[in-house]
Every structure is written in C-alpha cells, then in structure tokens.
Amino acid sequence: MTDDKDVLRDVWFGRIPTCFTLYQDEITEREAEPYYLLLPRISYLTLVTDKVKKHFQKVMRQEEVSEIWFEYEGTPLKWHYPIGLLFDLHASNTALPWSITVHFKNFPEKDLLHCHSKDVIEAHFMACIKEADALKHKSQVINEMQKKDHKQLWMGLQNDKFEQFWAINRKLMEYPPEDNGFRYIPFRIYQATTERPFIQKLFRPIALGGQLHTLGDLLKDVCPGAIAPEDGEQKTQVMIHGIEPMLETPIQWLSEHMSYPDNFLHISIIPRPTD
Amino acid sequence: VAGVCTTEEVIRYEYHVLYSSSYQVPVLYFRACFLDGRPLTLEEIWRSVHTCYQDRLQEGPWDTITQQEHPILGQPFFVLHPCRTNEFISAVLAGPQKHHRHTNYIILWLSTVGPVVGLNLPLSYAKVAPEQNSNTDSV
Numbered sequence: 058m059t060d061d062k063d064v065l066r067d068v069w070f071g072r073i074p075t076c077f078t079l080y081q082d083e084i085t086e087r088e089a090e091p092y093y094l095l096l097p098r099i100s101y102l103t104l105v106t107d108k109v110k111k112h113f114q115k116v117m118r119q120e121e122v123s124e125i126w127f128e129y130e131g132t133p134l135k136w137h138y139p140i141g142l143l144f145d146l147h148a149s150n151t152a153l154p155w156s157i158t159v160h161f162k163n164f165p166e167k168d169l170l171h172c173h174s175k176d177v178i179e180a181h182f183m184a185c186i187k188e189a190d191a192l193k194h195k196s197q198v199i200n201e202m203q204k205k206d207h208k209q210l211w212m213g214l215q216n217d218k219f220e221q222f223w224a225i226n227r228k229l230m231e232y233p234p235e236d237n238g239f240r241y242i243p244f245r246i247y248q249a250t251t252e253r254p255f256i257q258k259l260f261r262p263i264a265l266g267g268q269l270h271t272l273g274d275l276l277k278d279v280c281p282g283a284i285a286p287e288d289g290e291q292k293t294q295v296m297i298h299g300i301e302p303m304l305e306t307p308i309q310w311l312s313e314h315m316s317y318p319d320n321f322l323h324i325s326i327i328p329r330p331t332d
Numbered sequence: 333v334a335g336v337c338t339t340e341e342v343i344r345y346e347y348h349v350l351y352s353s354s355y356q357v358p359v360l361y362f363r364a365c366f367l368d369g370r371p372l373t374l375e376e377i378w379r380s381v382h383t384c385y386q387d388r389l390q391e392g393p394w395d396t397i398t399q400q401e402h403p404i405l406g407q408p409f410f411v412l413h414p415c416r417t418n419e420f421i422s423a424v425l426a427g428p429q430k431h432h433r434h435t436n437y438i439i440l441w442l443s444t445v446g447p448v449v450g451l452n453l454p455l456s457y458a459k460v461a462p463e464q465n466s467n468t469d470s471v
Binding site: 171 | 353354355371373374398399400401403404406407408413
C-alpha cells in the first residue's frame, strides 16, 4: 500500500509538457522558434518562464517588448492561478504538449493582474497561505511562525525544494489532537463555463456526529448542479492535479495531501469527453 | 497630491464592498482610471494614498493594497487587505457597545478604511435614522 507521504511527492513533482509559440502579430527581426518546457503543476506561469521570455526577446527589438502574458486558444491565462489548475480547467482532455501563445503587447488590463516582479508572486502566494490558515486554524499557526519560516515556504516553491517547503508546511497541516481535522477546508471550485471565476464557501471537514465529510459531500453542498445524481449520466469530471479522486474520499485527507503549496484545494469541474 | 501630477488629473474611482467569509470581515475592492480610460498602476495607487497613511503603507505595501481578482466579476481590482480589520474594529466597537449606543458596523468600518483609498463618507451616513430600531427590516 502506497504511503500517504508518496502522494505529497507525486503532487509536488507533477509536470506538464508545454510548447510556447510567439503570437504571430508580434514584430520580430527573425523567425521565432517555439520553446518547449516541462511546467511544474504546483507553480505559477510568471515564476517559471524566465527562459521563455529570454528566448523570444532574443529575436525582438527592445521597444517591441512590454509585459509578457500568456494565452491558450484565445483565453488569457491568469498567472495567479497555479499552472496545474489552468491546464486541468482549459486543456486537460487535449493532446500534449500543451500549446501556449506568448504575447508582449496589448496587455489585457480587464482580464489579467499585472506581474512586474517576483515580489508580486510572493505577495500573492503568501496571501493565499494566510487565507488558508485563517480557515484551518483561525490564523493561529501562520501568525506564530517567524518571518524566516514564511520566507522558507516561498523559497521552497521558487527553487523547487520539496523538503525545504514541507519542513514548514507540515505545521500548517496539523490540528489539535482533540479535533479530527481543520476548522474549515480551504478550497475553490472552478468551472470554465460559468461567469463567476470560482466558488468558495465555508465547509467543515467533520460532521456534527463526528463522521468525515467526503469530496462528494462538499460538491453536493457547494455546487449541487455540477455532479449528476448517482443513477444519472455523469456529464462532468471532478479533477484535482489531473486525476479524478473518488467522491468517497474524506475531504480532510484531500486537504492534507492534495492541496497546492498555497494550501488550497483547487478543484476543476470540466465536461467529460464523449469518446 | 503634490509631486504626483503636474496638472490636475481627474481620476474615476469605483468601490465595491464585499464580505470575506474566510476572515469574516468586509473587504474594500476598488478600481481607478483616468478619464481617458487608462487604469492606474499599483504604484500610482500607492502614491495616491493620503500622506497621513503613507508611513503604514511603506511598512508593508504588499500587506496593505494589492491588485487581486474580484471573486465575482473575475476582473482585476485593487484591494485593501482585510487581515488587520478585526484588530482596529474591535477596539473601536468596544466603546459604543459598552454604553449601549447604536452601532452600524459597515459605516464604522467604511469610514475608517475608506479615506485610505480616497473614499470619504459624508457625515450624513453617521446620522441615526428617525425610525431606527432593532425591528427595522429596511434595506
């Protein structure tokens, strides 16, 4: 039987083979070759694409280069969503490699947050971790940590250091022995078809009688329309990190083992492929 | 604000009050653009914060005002961070509650945080309505 800790490693080291192509209307001095990269599912686009930027800037004039942004089939990609979430939500049932278009002009102000430096990514990442701990522990664990521990979480993510990250993150995954789990589960549910970017609500992992709530319980409570009744045809897939966990899985276990480094469970509900 | 613009620029602000279920406090989202439609950058927003709040802002700009996705509209907005809201709100609420004076949490909160980002509530908001009682089921 696989150790639960192996799941943590599998989640951390997940990769998506990606092909970056320069947008055809960008002005270049010579032809731009596509750039191939294995993207970490748990990281953020603007954190891991320095090489992509350098590669395309080599064939462009300085004055043609403004803030980089990414797009998939006409949809601007939100860099502040983890890469694995973007892929699962927009491209999970398409052929690999994932084809992303790179832009250096006409930044879509109405759709994307700006990302002028790594500080912006760090601020966003830490804000997510703080919000997750507000839900799990009323912020007690994150507030007790020193600034250097916060820094270690960020450095672990930035430098792809599993052990360094989890040395601190394990404290955010603990709970008092008298409880059977966190106060509330940090999660967000995404559906590409809806207006609203995501659903987030307060949800307790343990029922009043002490039973563990499951992934199915969460979905029934928070977005009942998303999954069909048991005897009906299942038109959607519920995906986390590229897999469909069983709906019977306790949500407390999922929160401890399949959260992203920001300590949130980012769940995609996508149409089930018909073939 | 002296030093920011050489000519008088008109900036149009749009404010939204949302509720954070994670922090269980209200949160102020806003966006700002010049009349020609150009949105303000985060740096321009930081510079436009009133002088008397600049010290606090400089201490931790990334903990105070950042750009975030509006959770319902999905568009970029600036947000005044809610983490410290409880600290100052409890301190301010303690006084009136002790004397059983009427309190309107939202007005109290908004009149405190609003001015940081250019939203000054007219005093009329603080006036208690004539029929105001605990059974009011108005707006």
